[in-house]
Amino acid sequence: MTTTSSTVGSTVVKRWRTLRWVLLALVVIVGVSAVSTYLTAPRPGGRMDPEATSPDGAHALVTLLEDRGVEVVTADDLAGVERSARPNSLLLVAPTPYFLDDDGLQRLKKVPGDVLLVEPVSRTRESLAPKIRTAAETSFGGEPNCDLREATRAGSAQLDLSDTYEAVDDDTMLTRCYDGALVRYREGGRTVTAVGTADFMTNSGLLQEGNAALAMNLAGARPRVIWYMPKQIEGESDGAASIMDLIPARVGWIVLQLCLVVAFVALWRGRRIGPLVAEDLPVVVRASETVEGRGRLYRSRRARDRAASALRTAVLQRALPRLGLGTGSDPASVVTTTAQRIRYEPNAIEYALFGPPPSDDAELVNLSRLLDDIERQVADS
Structure with missing residues (x-):
């Protein structure tokens, strides 16, 4: 019995800790909205009325x-x-x-x-x-x-x-x-x-x-x-009654009680607010399968230019930090620094990193091998 009571109490405390931040956010949103509406709402009035924002106001x-x-x-x-x-x-x-x-x-x-x-x-x-x-x-x-x-x-x-x-x-x-x-x-x-x-x-x-x-x-x-600026004859009342003046005094207490009842029912029947639950993915896809599928898509559409651009971009993103260069470096600086680091022919490096797209599949395969060799040598240097 003691264990059950402590468990229930712990659950209530956790719910309240989560719910109070939700309530606080709602109060802040409502408050900001009310203030913004009041400040930006037009204020009608008569001529030279100090509170009127109409063209004739002041x-x-x-x-x-x-x-x-x-x-x-x-x-x-x-x-x-x-x-x-x-x-x-x-x-x-x-x-x-x-x-x-x-x-x-x-x-x-x-x-x-x-x-x-x-x-x-x-x-x-x-x-x-x-x-x-x-x-x-x-x-x-x-x-x-x-x-x-x-x-x-x-x-x-x-x-x-x-x-x-x-x-x-x-x-x-x-x-x-x-x-x-x-x-x-x-x-x-x-x-x-x-x-x-x-x-x-x-x-x-x-x-x-x-x-x-x-x-x-x-x-x-x-x-x-x-x-x-008098808005009525001195000593007379405007005779205007608000809607609150027409409502009996006990109606306010009845509305307050109804609001409390609705709030308690919402807490009782509402969905339990608890911590997020981590769930395992139903399917685990290997990286090699993803790469192979993307390659087949490129091949089916004969998108050798996009495939070459993706390979070159990936190699530059991994190699530039090792070369001490930023992402905004110009191609000439990248080619010169890479050639000094791995002692490769500058023309070959320029073709591999910034050359034209391959014209056939064989040229695309050779380009990928060349990029892989350049990246490996940069990593080992």
Whole structure:
């Protein structure tokens, strides 16, 4: 009884040692596949969405800013903006169809740090940038024509169909670039910047001349950027319920138990995983029979050239290491070295090792004898 128990225990241990490596390999494969799928999967989203990889998204700009060392904080509500704002941060207000009410705009106005308004609507512009108004003309990009460092360093940019702005009164020290598509002024210790279009900051817009540099210069002016893009009306829930919210709580435990049962049944009824068993070959073929069969095949097809090439190749593979030569040695070196070693006629050696194919069977037999004699003398030298 003791012997049987120890045998069973030893078998279980051997099975587990083999099975654990299989399970580990499966876990690694599944993990690598999941990570690769997540990293390469497209991420849809709205216009200027910092996580969207679509042409209208802004994931590329966010990635460039983070590579540059800028901390990008994504906020989709006012509480997140107020929690992340610092005196040295930049609040980027992206275009969104979800407008804020007057209270929300007032809360944004009190947030510390600079402000960058990207394609703002009238309500947002009048509240957060009251010193500017929309001008009559439309800008199509071009040269900055201003002394704003962010614009002059970027140079020419493609701001097609961009709204333009001008100062409300003459007392405002307003800097206008790209014919008014980009404006900036200071008020209350903060810098307010407004740009009339968001196209140059999108994934597809960054590819055009000067757009990437201008977008990075504007959004990366501070060490921290708060990317504010509400995806729903402030204070409301989107009302979307996931499938997990619709499943009762006890269903998860039932599925877990079923998985355990299936795993135990698979271990019980599965094929035993053990070490490899060596088996004897059913037939042992002598080398001479293999050589004779191959020779008959060559003879039946009158392949004297292939037979001679096989003989010469085999002799060179065995003789070159004995001669101290490599496989890439040229024929002249091989002939000269062989002749010096065995004191054979160089012409005979060149014919035997590198000559033309034999024209008949008798010449093939003579060639094989000559090759055998040369190889034997090289081995004995």
